[in-house]
Amino acid sequence: MNPEHLNYFGFCGRVIALALMHKVQVGIAFDRVFFSTLAGRDVCLDDVLDADPFLYMSCKKILEMDADFLDSDGLGLCFVTEIEEFGSKLLVELCPGGKDIALNSQNREEYVKLLINHRFMTSISEQITHFAQGFADILSRPTLQPFFFQSLDLEDLDKMLRGNGDGISVDDWKAHTDYNGYKETDCQISWFWKLVKKMSEEQKRALLVFWTSLKYLPVEGFRGLQSRLYIYKVTDCADRRLPTSHTCFFRLCLPTYQSLSVMDKSLQIITQEHVTSSFGIW
Template sequence: LSPRLGVLNNIPFVIPFDVRVEIFRQFIRNDAARSDIDRFDPNQRGVRIRRGHVAEDGFRGLHRLGPQLKRRIQIQFIDQFGQVEAGIDGGGLFKEFLTSLVREAFDTNRGLWSATSDQAIYPNPHSYAQQAEQLEWYTFLGRVLGKAIYDGILVDIKFASFFLSKWLGKQSYLDDLASLDSLDPELAKGLNFVLRAYTGDFEDLALNFTVTDEEFGVSTTTELVPGGAQIPVTRENRLEYVYRVSHYRLSDQIEKQSAAFFSGLSEMVDPRWLRMMNREELRVLVSGTEAPIDVDDLRANTVYGGYHEQDLTIQYFWDALKSFDPQMRKAFLKFVTSCPSPPLLGFAHLSPKFAIRNSGTDEARLPTASTCVNLLKLPAYSTPEQVAAKLRYVCTIEVGFDLS
């Protein structure tokens, strides 16, 4: 561990966050140079991904690569008719694939992830998720998330704070207690009552050092400590009981899933680099900042195709974007880049740069986007009202990917 990294790991708060992000990116650039990941491999075949089967095809084509996922991966999309879509992957198609994969595979409806009351995700605690096949998926998704971080691709995921703490190896008793409320408000309320408010005889509570889970209609009881079924909760041991229950719900139940995820993540990103951040900064590293979108910064880092910045349609576009409220601006950014949050260090660091291309004079057409290259295809509308209305519409309905 170098002295600089030692300082960054142990007292990172003495260095501004944006400086630490730049140091983090430099670590990755150094690693990429050592690994020669940009070297062209003439034998590399494109990974074929069917639209509508992104997660399954991604797992089948990329899981076997292990740490080699750091390298440049060529993607070929297959349309609904089984035909290879036109387009050469210079990196943009892989970004589209990665963001689509994340959207599919981290969806709580797939069974690998659960959500807290504020819709932050963490590994599904059910025993189903601890099966070998599912653990392979967690390892793969750890690599996928690591690949996104490695390549600087922001993804639209919100991880639970207690799960982010595990990335840093710094979860504590206080973290458990503070996090339980978002995971299970009723359980947190009950434990808080036992810990702080109950004044009666603890025998009346009939509690012992066990927890009960129900899966698929079957109840199972787990001892929190050896012989826990025979250990009643008393006034003297209530603090330990509260800790054991919290730790079970937040750590023990997801231990295997988390370990598999972190093994994949660590193959892509050195855990020591992540420890330069606290958990909220990690969230920003993964998903971008919650700061308002700076339209002037975006404008200063925009390129045009078939338009000039002085054109009326472009003037109408920027006026419309400035008139949008913060949520609509985020919706627009998600429409054109696939992520609603701006880059960590500003739009100068968006790669490739945001671009606006003239898509013709048919004013009945809607704007479209190629999120893989951060491109807005904007017809030459003749009035400011048209521009604002069309943009609001496509941002609201979330029109999908367009390759044309």
């Protein structure tokens, strides 16, 4: 319905290519069918299980159904599929003359193949083409793009894009953090890591975003980042200030709070979702 929607797919292709180029984790995973299409591979029934479980089960039942029942036109199907377009339902032939070809035990494999091909390739070919073009604008030539995806396993690509799906390790976080103005033995640093360990996973990720602008870590964890993290000491009006950050430099500016409770309240504020998106990030 949006006249610009194809351009959005091109834009998405560029964003994904930039994320791969700069090793930035974006927290998404490619669908196997989409990945196979970009690699120029045929899509088979097993590929569509996650993308469309209902279609998968329907096709599987057709392939396993009693031959006599199919040959008696028990399902009443022919080589057409129904699609919805702007609120109207349309019948589309899966092959030339499809409306006159009845489904039977001899052609059911071809029917399933054509149905999957239409659902995951033909009907969305424009969107896939625009995504592929956007990707190629950044990372590869259009003619070489299938070879790029053929050279990767889907699991490897997902790890590159999604990053570490495990919980954030505070010990790993601490091991890759340096201090400016503070010493590791200072009470403020001890309090800080004590409070971080008590945080929920959502709060830890909110703090990570506030500190670095990164929501997802590389598969290697904090050692996979391009830089170590830093905690800088802030002494001016410490008990009346919230922490701030310089995300480009992975720098957290932590005031010298005089009590654990004051620091706790301050960290609670900056890890609230509606605050972390706008406060102290520049």
